[in-house]
Amino acid sequence: MATSDPPIGRLRSRIRQQEVVAKLGQQALESADLGQLLDDAVSAVIETLEADRGHVLEYRPEADVVAFRNGSNWSAGAGGSVISLENAGESTRTVIRTREPTSGTNLEAAPIPDDRSTGTKSDDLGATSEIVAPIGSADDIWGVLGVYTDDSREFTDHDVSFVASVADVIDGAIENYRTRRNGKAERSAGRMRPETDLETTVDRITDAVFGLDDDWRVTYVNERAQRLFDIDAATLVGTSFWEAFPSITGTEFDREFRHAVDRQEPTAFEAYFEPHSTWLEVRAYPSESGLSVYVRDVTERKRVEAELRENNHTLARLYAITADPELRFDEKVDELLDLGRERLGLEIGFVADIDREGNRFEIVHSKGPDERLRPGSVTPLSDTYCRRTIESDELLVLTDGPVADEIDDHAYETWDFDSYVGGQIRVDGDLFGTLCFADENPSERSFTPAERSFVELSTQWLSYELERQRRQRKLERVTAYTDAILDAVDDIFYVVDAEGTFRRWNETMEDVTGYAGAEIESMSPADFFAGDDRKRIGDAIAEVFETGQAHVEADVRTRDGDTIPYEFAASLLEDPSGTPVLAGIGRDITERRRQQRRLEELISDLESSNERLEQFAYAASHDLQEPLRMVASYLTLVERRYADELDDDAEEFIAYAVDGATRMQQMIDGLLAYSRVDTQGTPLRTVDLECVLDDVREDLQVHIEETDAEVDVGPLPAVYGDPGQLRQLFQNLLDNALTYAGTDAPRISVSAENEGDEWRIAVRDRGIGIDPAESERIFQVFDRLHSIDEYDGTGIGLALCQRIIERHDGEIDVESAPGEGSTFTVTLPAPPTTNTDIATARTTDASDPSNE
Incomplete structure (x- = not known):
């Protein structure tokens, strides 16, 4: 389980883990099938942690090897295989050496035995995350329980504790199995086994063991039993069991022992032993000569089980409170405080808002009889226990008054809390305040890890909920701001989901259509249109959800039956939940039409x-x-x-x-x-400009020879145009270059440069040039820069060139300076390259009046 899960997710996970431990513990008590318990334990851990595989390895110290006892999701040959500890993987070696559980992420491949020898060969496990816990005590380790994932996983401390708890259950089951096996061996030997051998055997057993003869006299007591019952074997052996333990007469011990002897059947039970205030797990094995009794002190286990049941109950109630959709946040906090007071056994619970810089401590929620801690009460932070609480990321815990340096004397004198548990509440990483439980009386016991965990979970939930509220308030402000903007515009704004339901709209939509918001909520987009417009709108909506956007024009029908022409543009977006929705704008185009x-x-x-x-x-x-x-x-x-x-x-x-x-x-x-450029031209087509320039030079041959001109024409492309008009265009440009050459022989060059879907054709000369201030005037009809006596001409040539270029959707310009020559540049379209381009060009040309 990832550590980034929200508090409620972790709460469910912990409840589930505790349920698994309790169920396996019960199975360990009731079942003698150790192999089945090992299988069930491994499977339960894998399922609970959503892991990929797990196993139980038995450590055999005499050979320094580990044996594969049980596992899930391994190869068929893994069962029973043995591998040296040196090759068993770093985590297994570490756990067996330290007797402490371990976890890791992004591991190197961990090995697993693949044969039944003690060799060193192993398969590549391929796991990237793991938890490995010891089975057994610090003095006597039996083996390890391991669980692995193929993906990278950051396990929590609670996950590690869960695996360790299951390992403890397995350890207890193994001890029970050993005890039962020893009991059977004892019964099969009967009276034939020497007394000394029996005593040697029972002294090696970790359980308390005593024997009774057929007259209920104590025949032997091992060392563990002497320590457990605080008795001496010398005074006990030979005495009546009922005289030695008179308090058990008439109890479950009495009934179970007599039942076993009478029916000659073994019995096992758990009962409370009043004289020592302990819970005992008892197994009694009858024989013809008496009764052998094995006793184990399970007081701690009973305490843990009771704590576990109480914790499960508390966590379930915490989950029910925090997940209840009917409760307001304040009500949830009040119930959480009551639950914490009950769970911790403390009178007071409160939530405080803290301003560290302003030395301010304000109660925002409280439960309990202390009138000083009512919501709204304000105290200097320096006078409170919370000043210390916010200085550490850990809980501040007191059970019998503060020790040195924990709480200031002044704060203790002010509040007089001898019992206290408090933790920080952080919102988006910043300190908000504290959650605290307190009492003026000392606690009778230390707070358990489960109780501390409850307070931690509660602070995490408060942090999570306050963060959510902060984000919600921010979202509401943004939404209100956005709504105000949308309501201020004159265009219609709307959001529609895939079912055709309006999810949002602005006030303009209500004003234009005349429908109230409640009416629009039950309407669909089609309800605002009629006839062909309704189909167009439906098609446009479908297009948005298919392609991502659409544009359409349609007449909106108002509540009064009027129609208003509108243009709609819509795009596909995702709402905060990730659901695709259509967001659109509608604009009144009455004036535009x-x-x-x-x-x-x-x-x-x-x-x-x-x-x-x-x-x-x-x-x-x-x-x-x-x-x-x-x-x-x-x-x-x-x-x-x-x-x-x-x-x-x-x-x-x-x-x-x-x-x-x-x-x-x-x-x-x-x-x-x-006047005839647009009306008398021929349809545009692909034209080879080199051919056009050849014809032009031929037409101007006499003029070229008379002026001793040099005309250099570079490689020219094919363009899309009217061949006759292009011939007229370049003839005018070259004729001007020849005419305005000045006293020197004309030097003219023609070149081309590609610019994507058009060509730039330049005609350069070294003639008399043009003043840049006159560059626009030369394209005016009949407007001349020189008198007829200076240069012959009509004053219409360049105007005709400009008209021709305009018909070809191009441009003509000139760069020149007096005495430095001129460069006339024209842009012409390149020939169409696709059928679509050709069709478009033909359509454009067909619409030209000149083609009629």
Whole structure:
């Protein structure tokens, strides 16, 4: 039994152990079958301590060996085997050498004989914890009783005492067996054995022995009998037994002796011998010549048995008090104090709350006639016996007034307690107070170990119960705090068990639904929903208990029949007992749904507006291009037809007009391309960027050659995109790099870097660079950093690039500084790698208006 068991668990264990000892003791008295007793004793110890195996080993000192006599859960060949003491295991050697019981934990393997020789071979026991106790007295050890566990176990002192008590019972049974065997030998020898041999034999017997002839005269008395009855053999032998012991006439001794002689049958009994105030165990063996009587003083055993019965009764009452669910804590303490007063024979019992630092001693519970010790009375701690009690982990025990240095003279003069038993009460390791029993009169005897154990158990139970109450109060404070928080939130909070019963909820749930707490207690979650929502809620609850969490939206039906849209999120937790429960939050989404409907309306309006704007842009660009082409054509025609008539100014004006019309047409084309990025693109698919860059370089070949540019394209990946738009994207970026190269020949590089499910493509040049403050402006439509005289262009190229990247869910940015070149970086999605990714990409692309 582990030492960490709560007090009630230890109480049950001790009661059980004492019952086993009492039962085995009774069997030892009534049965002559020693082998059966040994088997029963080993089995009882194993069962009571929940051990794995046990045995009885007989020690044979003449050969310095141990023999396996009885055991449980050993190999078939173990019975009767013999092994030298040297190889019998450290614990067995220690017990035989010291005559004291021992226990151990995390042992090395203990050996056990496996043959019937006196060799040294042994099996590996494999035990990790054990108790081994001696069988026999300090002067005459018979053997050992051992019990073992396969798992690591920390046995208590009470466990060791229990095994030692069983070993004592076995020792008594062995003595009885020897006595009976000697009695049978005596009867079989009869009168043929010489008197001197008989006297020699009986003198060797440890029991008191005397013989009577057929006239009831004493024929012999051994030394043990002379000491027991305080008589001299010389004066006793030859006298009438009834004259020597007149007080037994008419007693059980008289009846049993005469019965044995009359029927010529042995008898055994126990009786109280009044002249010496002792209990005697008597065995009488009749013969034709008289009666042989063997007597053993069992007063101590009777005292122990009586103490054991009383202790069992006390422990049973203690258990009944502490385990009674109908009693309040104060009532339990009062009954415990009454029980302690009765058990210890002391008038007063009390529990005190102690403040060591404040020198304060306050009575919190008391029983008895002393008016000074009423609950609420306060005394300086220094004036009490408890000042000494709290200085030691052991009980403070007085039976006949305090001895030197035990109790201060002032405290003794104040209280005048000559009998006192007190122990500490600790709560979570800190001193709380004391449990004490006292009396002004000296005790007639010393307090027994069982009585001391009762006080120790009582202090342990009080400590355990006060710790439990402290934890309960803390839990109640935490619960109240948590409830206050949950009641303060606007969301619904609830806890539901696997049977669909509400275990907890906040006030918001009552306020929202209109149901009172008593009504909710009898309802299930489904009662708050109707139609398809009820099924969705049931499915969500099942999902939580299967997967651990779930989300669902449903309309809550109130007591008045109204419905409120709610979003519920729930997770699986464990309550303090370890039972799985569902804990969830419900949030009113009325406003969110209203905003969602408004957003959907706005999106619909925006889509309609965009569609109309696109139609307008297309129509406008188409209608504007025709007049521009006509203006440019007729101006060119005028220039050719009237070339001889036009002066230089007229030709210059015509050239400006044609150039303006051409640039206007380019701007309209750019604007049209910009407006069609989302509507005229092709479905996204896997695109090899190296192929795209090859096409771009081919398109820009003339420009590259004219500028003597060097374009270095590194290894490029496949991405997921619109091949046409990606070609437009990189053509614009490379064309800008060529255009804004400055006075030196352009040097351009294109590289790629993977970042998980996307690629970063960088286009670097060594051109004129861009002021960082203008890095956002360059992506605006028709917004140019340079005049048309400096650099040609429409001002829409980078805006178109940004629009293309946005369609691909990517980003475009620039790092640059004047005179140091620019690096444009775009992010593009990597191709889908799974069927799910492909399906998702196709779904996203299918929803794109550009695919219609």
